Structure formats: structure tokens, C-alpha cells
Amino acid sequence: MQTTQELPQTERFHSLDALRGFALLLGVFFHAAESFCPERLSWAVLDKNTHWIADWFQFLSHSFRMELFFLIAGFFAHLVYHRAGARHFILNRLSRIFLPFMMGWLILFPVLSWIWISGFAQAGRLSDMGIPEEFHSMPAWKLTIGALMQKDFWIENFSLMHLWFLHQLLVIYGVILVARALVSSTAGRSFNHRLRRAADNGFAMLFNARFGWLVLVVVTVPILWTMNEWTVDTPNESLIPHLPTTLLYGLFFLVGWMLHRNTGLLGKLKCASSGFFLVGLGIGLSFLVYFLNDALVLLGLVSLKGELYKHVYQLAYVTMMWAFVIGTITLFQRFAQTRSAFWKYIADASYWIYLVHLVVVVPVQIAIAEQPWPAALKYFIILAVSLPILFASYHLFVRSTIIGKWLNGKKHASPKRQPLKPVPNFN
Secondary structure (H helix, E strand, C coil): CCCCCCCCCCCCCHHHHHHHHHHHHHHHHHHHCHHHCCCCCCCCCCCCCCCHHHHHHHHHHHCCHHHHHHHHHHHHHHHHHHHHHHHHHHHHHHHHHHHHHHHHHHHHHHHHHHHHHHHHHHCCCHHHHCCCHHHCCCCHHHHHHHHHCCHHHHHHHCCCHHHHHHHHHHHHHHHHHHHHHHHHHHCCHHHHHHHHHHHHHHHHHHHHCCCCHHHHHHHHHHHHHCCCCCCCCCCCCCCCCCHHHHHHHHHHHHHHHHHHHCHHHHHHCCCHHHHHHHHHHHHHHHHHHHHHHHHHHHCCCHHHCCHHHHHHHHHHHHHHHHHHHHHHHHHHHHHCCCCCHHHHHHHHHHHHHHHHHHHHHHHHHHHHCCCCCCHHHHHHHHHHHHHHHHHHHHHHHCCCCHHHHHHHCCCCCCCCCCCCCCCCCCC
């Protein structure tokens, strides 16, 4: 039976590093598609050429992207805790999570407010933001300054934006630390040892079973019953933790935490055929779930829609969620397990890029929203303009600076500052 492993200090998990970068960069592609989703009036701009494929792509990626991220976050959280202890873990998380969250929100909320006001002004929808009609002719920057000086604007339009995942991480870290402290202080060492061993053995049995991941599906479905939406809520409207999403992401975080306690199980996730099957299953289920409502209407079976229909829908959705999560981990374990300069760079850059990407992506969306070009061409333009700018900003202003140290735990040497290799003297 697989139990907790002591890891050497130099152990690296290149596949999960790469997968973390993939999950964060997928967020750029996700938000780049937002303006093309039909009736997505909450976004800064609604493109004149919307398409259902954009909505389906968001539906698909939303089903697993952040769940995958929180699983990986749990894995690396235990890695840091295991190697350096609670004190270093807390200091590390304050630097790499809390500080970017606070600084990012203080800087990005005013900037994104200006971008959103610009988009709503272009669409003639400033009234939807609570801005009186007599001010609609003012420049967006003046409207933004005026709005930010109004208490009601902050109350009615407060948002954690896309930084909600950092807030959620901090909440989960707090729960984990408190839970560990309570167990350690109220139970003896012998009981703690037996408890951890039982947890490790149970987790190993789950992963060793061919369809053990379906147990995780069964555990996850009831959590979705508590959501406001039929899928997964986005907890970005308040600093007060949203219990259903905290439970969901906490579950994935815990799976990642346990996976690092049992790293030998990663060796079970290397079969390419299994990975492709699970991802294929996820894609198939995404079409089924996405079009299920339309199919019932088309077949004249609307009467079937009810509480049972909701449960079937959510069961399929959660199955899709876990299929994608396990499938992508398996494929990255199979094809990205060795050190790769490309994936290492992606992993390092992805955090910064995800934090700031809306500042670049959304203005491009606004700029081309009224053009008569096909949605696919516009989507390509948004990515072709945004991604080079985002990567360049990381390389020039983050990678070798104090910002890079905050985000990634270290800053890389600037190419200009690297010492020249000595020239051999053959005399």
C-alpha cells in the first residue's frame, strides 16, 4: 500500500509545473472568448458577431480549469509545508499570494473600472452601471475618477474580479492551518500518525482502483446542489467566503495535498490512452450537457425538466469536470514529465500574465467589437495582439525584478547582467 513518501529537497515535478502554467494561460483564452458569448451583458463589451462556440468553449473550460488549478495548488502547498514547516509556509504564501492579491486589487480595480466604463460607454449602456444620463457625454477617464469617488459605486460595483482565486486560496490555507493545529493540539502523536496513515491508505486505494475517480464524482455532486447556479458559482462579489465554492475548491485542494503526500501515485497517471480517453469523455460530455436543454425542447420533453433533470445535469457536469482534471494530469505526466525550458518559462510567466491579462485583452476586444469581421478572426486578433504584449511585459519588467521574486519565489538574472564566460587562453 502506498504511504507518505519523504521527498529529497531537490525533487521537482515538471509536469505539474507545466500544468499549472497551462491552467492559468487557459484563463487568457477563456476571457478572450467572453465578448463573443451571446447575451453576455456583464462583460465590458459584447461583440456584434457572437457565436455559440465561444459560449461552449467557456462552458467546457469553466468546468475544470480552476478545479485543476486548486488541485495543483494543494499539491505544491503541501510540498512547501513538508519541506520547510508552518512558519516558512505562512511567510511564503503571504509573499506569493496575499501580497499579489492586495496590490493587484488596489491597482487593477480602478484600471479595470475605467476599461469597463469605456466599454459600456461605447455600447451606450452607462446607465447599467448606475451612472446618471447627464454624465454620459463625459470622457471615460473623467467618469471613472468621478465614479471611484462615490461610495455607492464601490458598494454596487465591488468585485474581486479575476483575483477571486487568490482570495479563495487564502481562505483554504487558513482552514488547512487551523485544522492541522487543532488536530495536533487535541490528539496524541500516536493518534495523529494512525489518522494520517489511514488517510494515505484510503487515498492510495482510491487512486489504485481503475474507476476510483468516480468516487470523487459522487462526493462532488452534492456540493453542486448547494450552488446558486447549476454549475459552479464565481465567488467574486464579496470578501466573505462563499461556502459552496470553498467546499468545492477545498476538495480539489485536499486531493492535491494528499497527492503530494503520496507522490508514488503520480506514476499511475502516465497512460496516454487513458488520458486521451478521459479528455475525450470530457469533450463528449461537454456537448451533451451544453445542448441537453435544447435537445429536450426539440424532442418535446420539456416536462422532464425539474429537480431530477437538474441532478442528472449536475452528475454529467461533475463527471466531465473530473474526467478533464484526471485526463489532463495524465497527459502532462506522460508528455511533459522531463524538464523543458519552454514549459518552465510558461510556468514562470503564467502567474503574472493571468494577473494582468484583462488590462490588455479587454481593450482589444473593445477596439474591434464593431468591426464586421468573423468572430473567429477577431478572436485570433485578440490573442495575436495580447499574448506577445503579455509575455514581453513579463520578460522585461517582471522576470528579473522584485516582482518576479514576489510571484515566483525568486528572480531570474537579467540577460544583460549575466557575467561573460572567460575566454580560454591558449598561449
